[in-house]
Amino acid sequence: MSRSRATSDEATLEAAGQVLSGTSKKGFLARLLPFLGPAFIASVAYMDPGNFATNIAGGATFGYMLIWVIVASNLMAMLIQALSAKLGIATGRNLSEQCRERYPRVLVRSMWVIAEVVAMATDLAEFLGAAVGFQLLFHCPLIVGGILTAITTFLILGLERHGFRPLEAVIAALVGVIAACYLIETVLDRPNWGEIGNAMIVPRLHGPESVLLASGILGATVMPHVIFLHSALTQGRIVTSDPAQLRKLFRYEVTDVLIAMSGAGLINAAMLIMAASTFHRAGLTAIAGIETAYETLTPLLGPAASWVFGLSLLAAGLSSSAVGTMAGQVVMQGFMHRTTPAWLRRGVTMLPSIIVIIWGLDPTRVLVVSQVVLSFGIPFALVPLLLFTKDRKLMGVLVNHPVTTAATSVVAALIIALNLFLLYQTFTGS
Numbered sequence: 001m002s003r004s005r006a007t008s009d010e011a012t013l014e015a016a017g018q019v020l021s022g023t024s025k026k027g028f029l030a031r032l033l034p035f036l037g038p039a040f041i042a043s044v045a046y047m048d049p050g051n052f053a054t055n056i057a058g059g060a061t062f063g064y065m066l067i068w069v070i071v072a073s074n075l076m077a078m079l080i081q082a083l084s085a086k087l088g089i090a091t092g093r094n095l096s097e098q099c100r101e102r103y104p105r106v107l108v109r110s111m112w113v114i115a116e117v118v119a120m121a122t123d124l125a126e127f128l129g130a131a132v133g134f135q136l137l138f139h140c141p142l143i144v145g146g147i148l149t150a151i152t153t154f155l156i157l158g159l160e161r162h163g164f165r166p167l168e169a170v171i172a173a174l175v176g177v178i179a180a181c182y183l184i185e186t187v188l189d190r191p192n193w194g195e196i197g198n199a200m201i202v203p204r205l206h207g208p209e210s211v212l213l214a215s216g217i218l219g220a221t222v223m224p225h226v227i228f229l230h231s232a233l234t235q236g237r238i239v240t241s242d243p244a245q246l247r248k249l250f251r252y253e254v255t256d257v258l259i260a261m262s263g264a265g266l267i268n269a270a271m272l273i274m275a276a277s278t279f280h281r282a283g284l285t286a287i288a289g290i291e292t293a294y295e296t297l298t299p300l301l302g303p304a305a306s307w308v309f310g311l312s313l314l315a316a317g318l319s320s321s322a323v324g325t326m327a328g329q330v331v332m333q334g335f336m337h338r339t340t341p342a343w344l345r346r347g348v349t350m351l352p353s354i355i356v357i358i359w360g361l362d363p364t365r366v367l368v369v370s371q372v373v374l375s376f377g378i379p380f381a382l383v384p385l386l387l388f389t390k391d392r393k394l395m396g397v398l399v400n401h402p403v404t405t406a407a408t409s410v411v412a413a414l415i416i417a418l419n420l421f422l423l424y425q426t427f428t429g430s
Contacts, residue, residue: 009163016238019252020245035252037168038233039260040175041323042081045122045226046074046264047178048320049129049290050374052313055268056293058213059275061285062206064192064199067269069214071200074265076411077222078257080382083389083400083408084227085253088235089246090398091388095231095381096334098388111380112335115228118377119328120352122225126324127153127353128366129290130317136294136310142357149321150350156322164237174319179263181312182270188301189277196273212425215418222415223374224381225327231385232330243397250398274309378419382412 016034018024024031058066088094093101096115100108127149134145159167205211234253240246275293278300279285290313297306333339356366386408392399400408 009165012165013238016249020238020240020242020248032252032255035238035249036256036259037164037172038085038230038237038253039081039256040172041168041233041326042084042226042230043260043264044171044175044316044319044323045223046077046261047175047267047316048122048126048223049132049313049317050125051268052129052271052290052293052316054213054216055271056275056279056290058217059272059277060279060293061213062210063276063280064195064273065204065206065210066214066217067196067199067272068201068203069217070265070268070272072203073218074261074268076218076415077264078261079404079408079411080222080227080385081230081261082254082257083385083404084230085234085257086250086395086398087385087389088231088233089238089250089253090395092235092239093231094235094330094334095228095385095388096331098394099384100335100337102388103384108335112331114377114380115224115331115335116328118374119225119324119331121373122223123321123324123328123350124352124356124366126317126320127350128317128356130314130321131353131357132290133310133314133317137307137314143354146350146354146357149317152318153321153325156318157325164233171319171323174315175260175263177315178267178312178319181308181315182267182274184308185274185305185312186270186277188305189274191273191277212422215421215425218415218418222378222382224377225324225331227381227385228334229323229327229330232334246397278305376423379416382416386412 012034015024019026019031019034055070058069084095087098091098096112099111103111127146130149130152131142131145134140134148135142138145140148156167156170159170205214238249240249278297279293282300284296294306294309294313297309329339386405388394389408390400390405
């Protein structure tokens with residue numbers, strides 16, 4: 001371990017230890033700081049380029065009506081990510097490692113294959129999103145955007161050599177860029193806040209198309225790769241076996257989840273608000289493609305708006321691409337007990353994206369198809385997570401409360417059902 005890595009990580013761990021032992025004299029925000037980070041990395045999956053397409057389509061077609069779906073989706077995501085973080089804290093092992101230890105080998109290998117396919121589909125969407133961001137901002141060919149994406153992602157992943165804090169800081173900074181961009185977009189849009197407030201608390205649907213879009217927003221909420229990743233981010237970050245300290249540690253991690261996922265929810269809501277306040281208000285209800293949205297923003301709101309939109313897409317693509325590669329590493333290590341260098345995995349998983357670019361396929365359409373592939377992997381992450389976290393022998397003092405288990409069961413059943421519905425819609429065209 002390099003000296004800079006040791007200094008960065010050890011300072012964070014020392015501060016966390018003081019907070020858990022009750023010896024820290026700092027204020028609440030200073031005590032919270034050592035525990036922030038894992039959920040911010042996980043939250044990137046909830047604002048990746050795949051979300052751009054569904055949120056823009058929802059806002060352009062139905063205005064503010066589907067904001068309540070984003071609110072409900074975000075509450076579900078908070079619950080699931082909190083359970084994933086808790087599994088890592090309580091057991092010292094991540095979700096894929098628990099599966100390897102507790103399930104038959106044939107099932108484990110099948111789950112690994114599915115998880116790898118899902119990871120590649122995730123990476124495809126994120127890589128293409130960043131490449132499109134470079135293309136829109138710098139007016140370069142998409143293949144050049146792909147090369148720039150690969151180089152930048154390698155640089156971000158290289159920060160892991162210096163400890164978890166630098167990587168968390170860069171990811172959080174990219175999330176901040178996305179948030180700032182959509183704050184600017186929202187100001188430029190001049191939305192109707194009265195209608196937005198009403199749409200947040202009054203669930204409404206209008207016709208089969210709204211049901212499909214609502215299902216798309218909600219069904220794509222839970223990214224299976226980030227459930228595996230979040231448990232890995234907490235499993236060895238801050239270690240304690242004391243029951244009281246475990247409870248306190250989990251409370252701080254829940255706060256991390258609440259802050260990070262609230263930010264992700266606001267960004268998703270801002271995407272839909274932007275589309276509703278510009279495209280739907282102007283009668284452009286057929287806007288669904290990312291490139292079309294970018295080009296249409298200029299005449300509606302001016303060149304600054306389209307530039308800000310492109311920058312947010314680029315930040316989302318780069319951050320989620322790095323996080324997707326990290327998740328792939330966790331899946332490989334957990335299920336198969338093997339590791340590969342991050343640069344090698346990054347090189348292999350970006351090949352499908354390069355092929356898509358060379359073939360000239362529609363990036364937005366590929367993003368949508370990749371979300372369908374993700375649907376297959378959701379049960380293989382959600383169901384084991386629920387089963388493990390309600391096991392008292394495994395979880396100890398952090399075992400789920402019966403109400404938590406019941407709520408998670410309902411959420412899991414709903415998300416799985418909606419994804420099955422989306423798959424049915426996709427393959428039957430009905």
